[in-house]
Structures are given as C-alpha cells and as structure tokens.
Amino acid sequence: MSVAIEMGKTQGGQPATLDLEELLATRLLVQGNSGSGKSHLLRRLIEQSAQWVQQVVIDPEGDFVTLADAYGHVVVDAAAHTEAALQQVAARVRQHRVSVVVNLENLETERQMRHAAAFLGGLFDVDRDYWFPMLVVVDEAQLFAPAAAGEVSDEARKASLGAMTNLMCRGRKRGLAGIIATQRLAKLAKNVAAEASNFLMGRTFLDIDMARAADLLGMERRQAEMFRDLARGHFVALGPALSRRPLPLRIGDVETNGRAGNACLLPLPATQPEDARGLILTAGANEPARAPAIRPTPADTAQLLAQLAASKPPPPPGQALVEAALSAPPPPPRPVPAKVELDVVLREVLSDPDALFRSVAQIYQDFLVRCRQHGINGRTLDMGGFRRRLASARAGLDSDAAAGPEWDNAQAVAEALTEDIQPVFLLLARAAHDRAPCPSNAQIARARGSRSPRRALGLLEHMEARGLIAVSADAWGARVIGIPALGWQTAPGNPDSGDEDTP
Numbered sequence: 001m002s003v004a005i006e007m008g009k010t011q012g013g014q015p016a017t018l019d020l021e022e023l024l025a026t027r028l029l030v031q032g033n034s035g036s037g038k039s040h041l042l043r044r045l046i047e048q049s050a051q052w053v054q055q056v057v058i059d060p061e062g063d064f065v066t067l068a069d070a071y072g073h074v075v076v077d078a079a080a081h082t083e084a085a086l087q088q089v090a091a092r093v094r095q096h097r098v099s100v101v102v103n104l105e106n107l108e109t110e111r112q113m114r115h116a117a118a119f120l121g122g123l124f125d126v127d128r129d130y131w132f133p134m135l136v137v138v139d140e141a142q143l144f145a146p147a148a149a150g151e152v153s154d155e156a157r158k159a160s161l162g163a164m165t166n167l168m169c170r171g172r173k174r175g176l177a178g179i180i181a182t183q184r185l186a187k188l189a190k191n192v193a194a195e196a197s198n199f200l201m202g203r204t205f206l207d208i209d210m211a212r213a214a215d216l217l218g219m220e221r222r223q224a225e226m227f228r229d230l231a232r233g234h235f236v237a238l239g240p241a242l243s244r245r246p247l248p249l250r251i252g253d254v255e256t257n258g259r260a261g262n263a264c265l266l267p268l269p270a271t272q273p274e275d276a277r278g279l280i281l282t283a284g285a286n287e288p289a290r291a292p293a294i295r296p297t298p299a300d301t302a303q304l305l306a307q308l309a310a311s312k313p314p315p316p317p318g319q320a321l322v323e324a325a326l327s328a329p330p331p332p333p334r335p336v337p338a339k340v341e342l343d344v345v346l347r348e349v350l351s352d353p354d355a356l357f358r359s360v361a362q363i364y365q366d367f368l369v370r371c372r373q374h375g376i377n378g379r380t381l382d383m384g385g386f387r388r389r390l391a392s393a394r395a396g397l398d399s400d401a402a403a404g405p406e407w408d409n410a411q412a413v414a415e416a417l418t419e420d421i422q423p424v425f426l427l428l429a430r431a432a433h434d435r436a437p438c439p440s441n442a443q444i445a446r447a448r449g450s451r452s453p454r455r456a457l458g459l460l461e462h463m464e465a466r467g468l469i470a471v472s473a474d475a476w477g478a479r480v481i482g483i484p485a486l487g488w489q490t491a492p493g494n495p496d497s498g499d500e501d502t503p
C-alpha cells in the first residue's frame with residue numbers, strides 16, 4: 001500500500017511523483033537559492049499530502065499561514081506563547097493529530113530558535129501511544145541548524161540544533177518525517193543534511209553549495225553543474241521516495257482547494273478547525289500543571305495600523321489591564337492600591353541599574369517582594385499588566401507621559417507588539433512625540449534589556465522591515481526615525497552617543 005502524490009511533471013510531461021510512505025522513512029532535503037521556488041515546492045507537497053498525513057510546518061516567515069483557510073491547519077503564533085507553553089501545544093498536536101503552522105515571523109532570530117526547539121522537542125518527547133506518522137516541514141532550515149556559530153547565544157543554538165538533529169536522526173521511529181529546505185547547503189549543519197535520503201535540488205549558484213550537493217547526492221562535481229542553470233520552479237529529484245536516478249522536474253501549481261481521494265494512510269480525525277484549536281490550545285482534564293497561562297494573540301500589527309489609519313477610536317488604556325485581570329484567576333479580596341503607589345515601587349525596583357537586564361519574571365518577583373515590604377498587594381498587577389508597565393518604564397516613561405489622546409494611539413500600537421519590541425517602540429514613539437533627538441543605540445539596547453548596541457541595530461532593522469518605523473540619516477550621519485502609523489518623527493540624533501540619560 002502506498003500513496004504517491006504528484007509533485008509536478010518531468011521534462012517528457014510524465015507525472016513526477018513522491019511516495020509518501022517511503023518519504024516517512026527517508027526524509028527530504030530541498031536546496032535552492034533564494035527565489036528558486038523552495039517555498040512553492042513545500043506548499044505543493046503540503047497541499048498534495050494534506051489529506052493523507054498530519055503536518056507541522058515550522059514557518060520562520062509566516063509564508064504558510066494561508067494554509068489555514070483552505071486546508072484547516074491551525075496557525076500557532078509562536079510569539080504569543082512561552083517556550084514551555086509551546087512544548088505543551090506540540091504534545092497536544094500529536095495527541096489530537098491536528099495539522100499546524102507554527103508562525104515564527106514575529107520573533108527575532110534567537111527566540112525563533114528557542115521557540116522552534118521547544119516545539120520540536122514537544123513533538124519528539126510525547127508518549128509512545130502518540131507516535132503517529134507526521135510530516136515536519138522546516139523552511140529556512142539553516143536558521144535552526146546553522147553550520148557555524150552566529151550572533152545568537154550558544155544556548156539557543158545548541159537547543160535548536162539539538163532539536164533539528166533529533167528530528168532528522170532519531171525522528172523516524174517516533175513517526176516524525178523531517179522535510180527541510182535551505183537556501184545554502186553550506187550553511188546547514190552537515191549531520192542534519194546527511195540524514196535525508198531524498199533530495200530536490202533547485203538553482204544553485206555558489207561552488208561551495210554545488211560541491212556539498214554533489215557530495216550528498218553521490219554525484220560527480222561536474223554533473224552537479226546542472227543545478228546552476230535550473231529555472232525557477234525546476235528541481236532535480238533523487239532518492240527512494242522520488243527517483244532512482246537524478247530526475248529533472250518542474251513543480252506543479254499550488255491549489256487553493258482541498259481535494260478528495262481514497263485514503264490509504266491512517267485517516268485523520270474529522271475535527272473541525274475550531275474544535276481542533278480548542279483541543280490543542282486548552283488544557284485537557286488530566287493534564288499536569290504547567291507553565292504560565294497562554295494569552296490570546298493581540299491583534300496583528302498591520303490590522304491594527306489599518307484600524308488606526310481608519311481613525312477608529314483606540315481602546316481605552318485601562319481596557320487591556322481590565323481584560324488581563326478578568327482572564328486571570330480572581331485576585332484575593334484586598335483593596336486595590338493606587339496606581340501611583342505601584343509606580344513608586346516599580347521605580348524603586350528599576351533604580352537598581354542591573355534591573356533592566358534581568359528577565360521580566362525576575363523583576364516581577366522583586367517587585368512583589370518590595371510591594372510586600374510597603375504593605376501593598378503587588379499581585380493586583382498581574383504579569384500581563386506588569387509587563388506593559390515595565391515596557392513603559394524601560395522606555396523611560398512615567399505615568400504622566402502616558403496622558404493625552406495622542407499618546408493613547410502609541411500605546412494602542414505598542415500593545416499589539418511583542419514583548420521584546422514594545423519598550424523600544426515606546427522609547428522611539430516618545431522621542432518622536434516630543435520631537436526629541438533620536439535615541440542612541442545604547443539607549444535602544446537598554447530599553448530592550450540588553451547591553452549590546454549591536455542588538456539595537458538588528459531590532460531596528462526588524463521593526464523597519466515590519467513597517468513600524470522608517471529609519472533615515474541626515475547629511476551629518478545623525479539618525480532620524482519616523483513612526484508612520486502615528487505620523488511622528490524624531491529630531492536627528494547621534495546613533496553612537498554613549499549618553500544614556502537624556503533622550
């Protein structure tokens with residue numbers, strides 16, 4: 001019994017097929033330079049096999065979230081969950097056999113690695129009862145299994161490299177079939193690439209990648225030259241699930257609708273997408289205690305910005321706090337301390353210069369202790385509320401700054417952002433609002449809870465790519481940052497200024 005899906009057509013117009021059951025046992029590596037059509041190929045594979053086998057897509061760019069509507073994949077926004085929570089989600093994904101897209105686009109590289117590692121670890125570590133076959137598709141695999149140490153911490157790299165190695169080397173027994181795609185074979189860890197027995201090679205420019213490809217495929221280097229001239233969407237297939245000899249093929253179109261067919265592999269349960277979401281995102285009756293509660297994803301930034309542009313009134317500043325309080329377990333019946341008292345304690349906590357560089361959870365603990373010393377119940381401010389207050393404090397804002405309807409807009413945008421970006425956005429927004437000089441890299445890094453000014457640059461790039469800010473330089477090299485959604489812009493400021501106290 002076998003199921004062959006059609007990936008495309010050979011040069012002679014014959015269907016080029018991929019044997020799914022064989023694929024489960026032998027894994028797949030896709031390589032091709034940017035624009036060669038790897039993501040298209042993965043989408044074709046996912047669409048064609050969606051009805052036959054459960055799928056998980058590790059999606060660093062948010063490319064695959066569109067599968068949700070047509071094929072019922074549940075999109076998990078990794079930025080909205082802790083690592084521990086993601087691990088639990090992954091376990092439930094296996095238990096309930098739900099296909100998911102793990103969207104990592106809202107995270108910076110280091111957190112992409114940690115979150116992917118947590119999720120993959122969760123898939124890997126489940127009980128033997130749940131070792132059903134599933135495809136685990138990882139696009140841009142070199143991000144998660146880099147060949148060399150990069151800018152990220154050793155710890156993050158080890159975690160994600162370990163998870164990828166487990167997936168490719170030890171996943172088969174557990175039903176996990178790794179399907180990985182990379183732009184640059186030379187950038188992908190060798191042991192991860194070596195475990196795939198099936199290959200789809202697309203256009204490859206660099207000699208070093210060509211040489212790696214030839215080695216993996218057991219080809220003469222000269223023969224591998226054929227990868228250089230491949231057109232977009234054209235790949236050479238080789239491996240037990242594809243073809244015994246190198247087979248050139250053109251990947252077929254991608255569909256928008258699911259299709260019917262006769263099931264051969266284990267059919268998936270007929271759960272409706274919404275039920276499926278419920279099954280994996282909420283705790284079952286007998287589940288052990290776990291890490292922090294999962295917060296619902298805030299509105300997508302683009303949506304929010306569009307909303308602001310249409311000048312709908314922003315939510316009142318207190319609303320998020322109220323919502324957070326409502327969704328939290330009921331606080332003990334104590335009088336709520338005035339906001340200003342909490343602010344005083346928070347300022348005290350943050351007056352320790354090292355406070356900015358500790359994790360939110362550690363600072364929150366410290367905050368609770370000091371509240372107790374002041375006879376205040378700090379828990380009336382839950383983690384969510386505390387995080388927001390901390391973001392403002394890290395951005396150098398006190399409660400007075402948060403006054404005024406204009407500032408409410410900034411706050412509304414900030415609330416839609418991830419925790420790591422929030423304080424930086426507020427810092428920049430504040431400077432732009434006041435027409436103050438653009439904050440320096442050191443100040444930006446500090447708001448972010450980091451001592452490395454280089455981190456600041458990466459973050460700014462990320463924010464600019466998402467359309468949150470527009471960075472430009474004046475003729476003297478001073479930096480100006482605009483905030484398109486708010487229509488504000490900073491005065492020119494020296495990016496390398498070491499002065500941390502005046503914005």
Ligand SMILES: Nc1ncnc2c1ncn2[C@@H]1O[C@H](COP(=O)(O)OP(=O)(O)OP(=O)(O)O)[C@@H](O)[C@H]1O
Pocket residue numbers: 032033034035036037038039040041183232233234250251252253
């Ligand atoms: N077989 C194909 N048929 C039609 N269009 C294709 C095909 N393959 C790729 N394309 C189109 O070419 C463009 C680039 O393809 P794709 O995004 O898959 O490249 P990629 O290899 O994933 O690039 P990157 O590494 O930059 O992510 C896309 O617009 C895609 O729709």
Ligand SMILES: [Mg+2]
Pocket residue numbers: 038039040139
């Ligand atoms: Mg791609």
